[in-house]
Every structure is written in structure tokens, then in C-alpha cells.
Amino acid sequence: MVLPVVKYGHPALRQKGARIPQVTDETRQFVADMFETMRHAHGVGLAAQQVGRALQLAVIDVRGVTDRPSQLWIDGHPASVDAFMPLVLINPTVTPVGARVRGPEGCLSFPEIYGDVERQGEVEVTAWNERGEEYRFKAGGLLARAVQHEIDHLNGILFIDRMDSATRADVRPDVEALLAETKARMAKK
Numbered sequence: 001m002v003l004p005v006v007k008y009g010h011p012a013l014r015q016k017g018a019r020i021p022q023v024t025d026e027t028r029q030f031v032a033d034m035f036e037t038m039r040h041a042h043g044v045g046l047a048a049q050q051v052g053r054a055l056q057l058a059v060i061d062v063r064g065v066t067d068r069p070s071q072l073w074i075d076g077h078p079a080s081v082d083a084f085m086p087l088v089l090i091n092p093t094v095t096p097v098g099a100r101v102r103g104p105e106g107c108l109s110f111p112e113i114y115g116d117v118e119r120q121g122e123v124e125v126t127a128w129n130e131r132g133e134e135y136r137f138k139a140g141g142l143l144a145r146a147v148q149h150e151i152d153h154l155n156g157i158l159f160i161d162r163m164d165s166a167t168r169a170d171v172r173p174d175v176e177a178l179l180a181e182t183k184a185r186m187a188k189k
Helices: 025-040 141-154 165-188
Strands: 045-047 057-060 070-074 087-107 110-128 134-140
Touching: 025 045, 025 057, 045 141, 057 141, 070 141, 087 141, 110 141, 110 165, 134 141
Parallel strands: none
Antiparallel strands: 045 057, 057 087, 070 134, 087 110, 110 134
């Protein structure tokens, strides 16, 4: 089922997600709905907060993105990113490694708003999959950026919070217009 994606100004986007104590059939259905929602919106990642639920759960699928390559290592060995997708991150933790890299980002909760954000070029991740099994990997490139973006969402942090002051100033008019639109929409409910 395609879920409504909340936009900037919705309070769920600023909520830290609760840990998921165990993966249930309801959790797996929610994961399936999140993937359907993400694909419907043509995104590469989606956090539970973006569909109005403050949980430590995000989904990612970077397959098909050719202009911004991704790297993946499992147990220290290079692995196929496409074979590892789609990715479910439940209760994830991330350890930054490598140099910081500046690159473009967008967000499904900020339609048509883009800006450069500086993030770690590589990250090590530990999370549960949709079966409640713990797994670990190291990511680089777009996959590392997507992981960090989604894990920020799980902690109530938005990509505009990570922009430098000049980039934030560039997008401010669009962000303020989106905020006003969201607040007006929520006031009607």
C-alpha cells in the first residue's frame, strides 16, 4: 500500500524514532508498504518518520542510479551493491569512516528542493533486516550518503540541518513556502 509521505513542517519529521523490540508480521507489512511508497515516489530511501511513524526503521534501494555510484563491502570484501538491494535498516547504528565529501541531496519530504550536504564518504553500519537478523556492512558513495540521510531522519535530523549557511540561504525561500503549505494543510484537518 502506498502511504502518504509527510512534508516539512509535519511534527513526525522531528521525532526520534523508537527502537523496534522485535520484528513482527506488522513490521514486515510496514516495510513492504514503505518500499512501495518509496518506489511510487521515485526515491532511493525512506524513513518511518516520513510516513508519520517515529520508529527506527528505514528502507533504501540505490539500484539503477548510474550517475552517482555506490560501493559496498561485506566482511572487508567488495560486494555487489545491486545484489544487496533492497536494504532494510531496523535499529541501525552507523560509524563514520573516511573523509567527508560534499554532494547533492534531495528528500521526499522536501519535494523539488535540493542542496549540497557534507557527509562522511564511507560508513560502517549495523542493523536488523526484515527478519530481525543483525547484519553489518560498509558503504561508500551514494549508498553511504543515503544511509546517513535516512539514519538522520530516524533521529529527527533533516538534510537542511546539515547544509552550510550559504546553501541553507539558497533554499530558504522554497523551504519556508513548503513549511507554510504544510501548516495550512494540517490546519484544515
